[in-house]
Amino acid sequence: MAAKDVLDHGVLGPFSSRVAPLGAARSAENIAYGYDNFPKTLDQWIESTGHRNNLLLHGASRVGIASARSKTGRTYWAMVIAGPSEKPEQTKRGKRAENAGQNCRLSLNDLCLVDQAEP
16 A cells, blocks of 8 residues: 555455455454554544454454555555454464364464463
8 A cells, every 4th residue: 555655455456365365254454544653543443433343353363463654654554353264273383273162361373371270
């Protein structure tokens, strides 16, 4: 968007095509321009019903945020929210996460940290 100085969800192609490699059952994208920092941009999205619905996407487990400044000085923002995966994700070693489906206390990529009962 910044390279073309245009606010458009489809500037790099259809959103569905861009997020298809994520393998997510659901995904959403928020875009904005003009705000000089992320807190201001996030506040604008929170105040907008459609953008807020994207932020609260049920089952979302992945978020990506980017900003870039155009030649005219505008700052463009994009946030992609995705999840859950359509099928169990593979770890970097090619194995499924052993504790998939458990209630994770903290989840980082395929690592699920759960509270263990003391012996």
